[in-house]
Amino acid sequence: MNTKRTMVGGMPMPGVTERVVKAVFLTIICAVVILPFVGVISTSLAPAEEVTKAGGFVMFPTKGIDFTAYRSILSGGTVTQALLISAFVTAVGTTIAVALTCTLGWALSRRGTIGNKALLLLVLISLLFNPGLIPSYLTVQQFGLLNSLWAVIVPVSVSAFNVIVVRSFFVGLPNEIIDAARIDGASEWKLFRYIGLPLSKAVIAVIGLFYGVGYWNSFFNAMLYLNDSAKWPLQLVLRTYVVNGVELGGQDLGLAGEAAPPQTSIQMAILMISVVPILCVYPFIQRHFAKGVLTGAVKG
Amino acid sequence: MGEKRSLGARLRRDYPVLLLAVPGLLILLAFQYYPLWGNIIAFQDYQPYLGVGKSLWSGFQNFSVIFNGDGEFLNAVKNTLILTLIQTVIVFPAPIVVALVLHSLLSNKLRQFVQTIIYLPHFMSWVIVVAIFQQVLGGTGMINNWLRSHGYSPMHIIGNVEAFRALLTSQVLWKDTGWATILFLAVLSQIDRSLYEASAVDGAGRWRQTWHVTLPGLKPIIILLLILKLGDSLTVGFEQIILQQQAVGVDASDVLDTYVYNNGILGGNWGVAAAVGLVKSAVALALVLSANKIAHRLGEEGVYRG
Numbered sequence: 001m002n003t004k005r006t007m008v009g010g011m012p013m014p015g016v017t018e019r020v021v022k023a024v025f026l027t028i029i030c031a032v033v034i035l036p037f038v039g040v041i042s043t044s045l046a047p048a049e050e051v052t053k054a055g056g057f058v059m060f061p062t063k064g065i066d067f068t069a070y071r072s073i074l075s076g077g078t079v080t081q082a083l084l085i086s087a088f089v090t091a092v093g094t095t096i097a098v099a100l101t102c103t104l105g106w107a108l109s110r111r112g113t114i115g116n117k118a119l120l121l122l123v124l125i126s127l128l129f130n131p132g133l134i135p136s137y138l139t140v141q142q143f144g145l146l147n148s149l150w151a152v153i154v155p156v157s158v159s160a161f162n163v164i165v166v167r168s169f170f171v172g173l174p175n176e177i178i179d180a181a182r183i184d185g186a187s188e189w190k191l192f193r194y195i196g197l198p199l200s201k202a203v204i205a206v207i208g209l210f211y212g213v214g215y216w217n218s219f220f221n222a223m224l225y226l227n228d229s230a231k232w233p234l235q236l237v238l239r240t241y242v243v244n245g246v247e248l249g250g251q252d253l254g255l256a257g258e259a260a261p262p263q264t265s266i267q268m269a270i271l272m273i274s275v276v277p278i279l280c281v282y283p284f285i286q287r288h289f290a291k292g293v294l295t296g297a298v299k300g
Numbered sequence: 301m302g303e304k305r306s307l308g309a310r311l312r313r314d315y316p317v318l319l320l321a322v323p324g325l326l327i328l329l330a331f332q333y334y335p336l337w338g339n340i341i342a343f344q345d346y347q348p349y350l351g352v353g354k355s356l357w358s359g360f361q362n363f364s365v366i367f368n369g370d371g372e373f374l375n376a377v378k379n380t381l382i383l384t385l386i387q388t389v390i391v392f393p394a395p396i397v398v399a400l401v402l403h404s405l406l407s408n409k410l411r412q413f414v415q416t417i418i419y420l421p422h423f424m425s426w427v428i429v430v431a432i433f434q435q436v437l438g439g440t441g442m443i444n445n446w447l448r449s450h451g452y453s454p455m456h457i458i459g460n461v462e463a464f465r466a467l468l469t470s471q472v473l474w475k476d477t478g479w480a481t482i483l484f485l486a487v488l489s490q491i492d493r494s495l496y497e498a499s500a501v502d503g504a505g506r507w508r509q510t511w512h513v514t515l516p517g518l519k520p521i522i523i524l525l526l527i528l529k530l531g532d533s534l535t536v537g538f539e540q541i542i543l544q545q546q547a548v549g550v551d552a553s554d555v556l557d558t559y560v561y562n563n564g565i566l567g568g569n570w571g572v573a574a575a576v577g578l579v580k581s582a583v584a585l586a587l588v589l590s591a592n593k594i595a596h597r598l599g600e601e602g603v604y605r606g
Contacts, residue, residue: 008406010496012506022401029398030417032474036432039442043435056440104324113314114307119321126332129585130535132577133557134564135338138352139331155331158324188316217425220539224565235427242431243543264440271431278423285423286416 035059037275044069044268051262068261069269078252079237079270085149086216086234086274093153093215098208100158102200105166106192120167126160133224140225151225152218152233162207169203170196206288209281216277234274242267342575348568362575373576375551376559383555384533386465391472392529395480396518400510402481403488415485418478426539429475433467434458459547467544468537483521491517527595531588534580556580 006013014022039059043051046061048068073079107113108120131139136155145151173196181195197204219235226232232240240246248266260266305313342362344355365373398418405411421429436442437457444454457463495513504512538557545553550562556576564573 007497007500010493010500011404011509012500014404014406014506018506022404025401026414029478030414033417033421033478036436036442040432040435054445056438057435057442057445059442059445100324100327103320104328107317107321107324110314110317113317114310115314115318119325122325123328126328128588129581131332131335132339132574132581133560134341134570134574134577135335136331137565138338138341139335143330154327158327158331160328160332163324188320192320213423217423217428219425219427220542223542235425238427238431239543243427243434244546267431268435271428271435274428275424282420282423286419 040268040271040275043264044272046265048259048261048265051265056264066261066265069265070273072253072261073248073266073269073273075253078248079234079241079273081230082232082234082237083273085231089149089152089218089233090212090215090277093157094208094212096153097157097159097162097211097215098204101162101166101207101211102197102204103192104158105163106170106196108163108167109170109196110188111171123160123163127164137224146225147227147231149226149231152221153215156214156218156221159211162210166200166203166207169200173199202288205284209285209288212281213278213285216274234270238270238274242270339574339578341571342578344571346570346574348570358571362571363579365572366576366579372550372554373559376554376556379553380534380536380555383465383468383536386469387472387536388526388529388533390469391477392525394473394477396484396522398477399481399484399488400514403485403514404506415478415481419482420478421475422479424475426475426543429471430540430543433471433474437467461548461552464544464548464552468540471540472537483525484518487518487521488514523595523598527588527591530591531584533587534584 039057042061043056043058045065045067046054046058047063047066050061050063051058074083104123108116108123110116140146140151140155145154177195177199178191181191186194217235218233219239222233222236223239226236229236241248247263248260253260253266338352341352341355343357343359344352345358345361346352346355360367364370402411402414405414424432434441437455438444439454439456439458441458447454457467460467491514495517496509499509499513534556536555536557538555538561541553541555541558542561545558554562560573560577560580563569563576567573
């Protein structure tokens with residue numbers, strides 16, 4: 001191989017050894033990521049006797065598919081309620097967060113308006129520090145939000161980082177359009193609503209997806225602020241019944257007079273219903289994030 | 301033109317912009333700036349039923365765990381620093397290696413396929429990640445079932461004090477290595493092609509090109525990320541550890557953040573927890589500022605100018 005190699009993008013073509021090593025390396029990485037998910041899906045769908053025989057986790061079920069675990073957690077009971085709560089927190093939280101982030105980002109993008117620099121600085125400085133656990137708790141307590149779902153929604157509804165990303169996108173919009181609309185007599189709200197928002201759909205979608213995933217996944221704030229287990233979102237139910245292995249009794253499931261499926265199946269079904277919504281939005285994130293978030297993050 | 305107008309005129313012109321800013325700003329002020337005031341309970345014998353207003357002042361008494369080196373506190377500091385060191389030495393370089401491999405792939409489709417898979421775990425919550433690890437590595441998990449059915453003895457990983465740090469590290473690697481490649485890949489794609497061509501003309505092979513062209517191209521982003529990491533070096537694995545602390549005990553697992561949570565929220569030592577949290581925040585801020593200064597002195601960009 002001492003003769004001249006073909007060049008690709010300024011680099012010599014990789015040799016056979018390098019290609020094989022890379023192929024093995026990447027295959028292993030992908031398998032390590034994917035196989036656990038396959039196992040979780042399999043166990044949640046495997047029939048009871050197969051799970052019992054395997055003593056827990058089933059990697060490749062061979063005896064057909066059984067939806068009893070899903071039926072038992074989705075027909076009313078603890079998990080169903082937690083699922084509804086998580087859906088509520090995610091929907092309401094994302095709506096509020098996107099609205100607040102976009103309006104603030106738009107206002108900060110209007111350079112030359114009164115107080116613009118001071119407000120921008122206020123947002124930027126908040127990126128440098130974290131208020132800390134105890135002070136945050138005292139604040140939520142003082143506002144009377146303890147044990148309320150709003151404690152999980154409101155405090156994290158404005159991410160300074162997202163505000164900056166949205167703002168830099170708005171700043172990049174062509175000035176001519178905004179000026180033209182203003183000469184035609186458009187109010188600030190109309191500029192925002194009919195020019196800023198429609199031209200920034202992609203970045204708003206990404207921000208919304210990130211807020212959405214954040215709310216859906218939020219675990220610690222729920223644990224910190226919600227004492228009443230009737231208000232628990234899915235992540236806390238997941239922690240209690242899957243991570244800590246507390247058994248779900250008949251009254252926690254929604255089954256009437258049917259034999260409960262094995263705990264492992266139920267646990268994996270709970271795990272699946274907390275993963276599936278993320279899998280559903282993942283393709284959209286995947287399509288958008290390279291454009292929207294990355295440019296904002298890299299360029300500041 | 302704007303300068304000549306009076307304040308009142310500017311206000312009249314700009315108030316709609318300010319109105320749009322108000323809701324978001326209020327949230328930021330209420331939950332990012334206003335809580336700072338709560339730090340004063342670090343100097344109080346805080347009693348929840350008395351509140352911040354009526355609790356007695358206690359000077360620096362709460363800080364005695366720090367100054368006198370309370371065992372439980374030192375243990376948390378030790379664990380925090382060890383985990384940060386592991387994260388810097390093992391977890392930080394991992395995505396660079398993966399990014400280099402991905403960048404060297406000739407097929408864009410293959411690269412995108414691998415990216416789609418390895419970014420996924422980043423979007424899973426820590427609860428999900430911990431649950432998945434239990435299912436894979438636990439007593440009746442995927443690996444131990446396989447070992448048992450093939451006549452080997454099962455491994456004790458979940459709940460094993462000695463394997464705990466390795467477990468935490470592998471969880472972080474699984475969750476975030478893929479996602480962390482994204483920044484490195486972005487930088488790699490911006491490296492000037494002509495540099496590769498010039499070095500190839502000079503006879504450099506693939507390894508030497510990686511060493512002399514690719515890695516120098518990554519240097520600024522690596523330094524930037526290390527600075528950010530230094531500022532964060534006292535914050536490590538909070539949710540991840542809270543979820544698994546029961547199984548291995550406080551000695552093996554307590555870090556500063558869990559110390560604050562366990563002592564303050566659960567243990568009711570509000571003042572002590574607040575004092576530790578306050579010192580931690582102050583040290584973290586000092587670390588970011590000095591790391592930034594060092595970077596400038598080394599001739600690098602740093603996080604901000606100043």
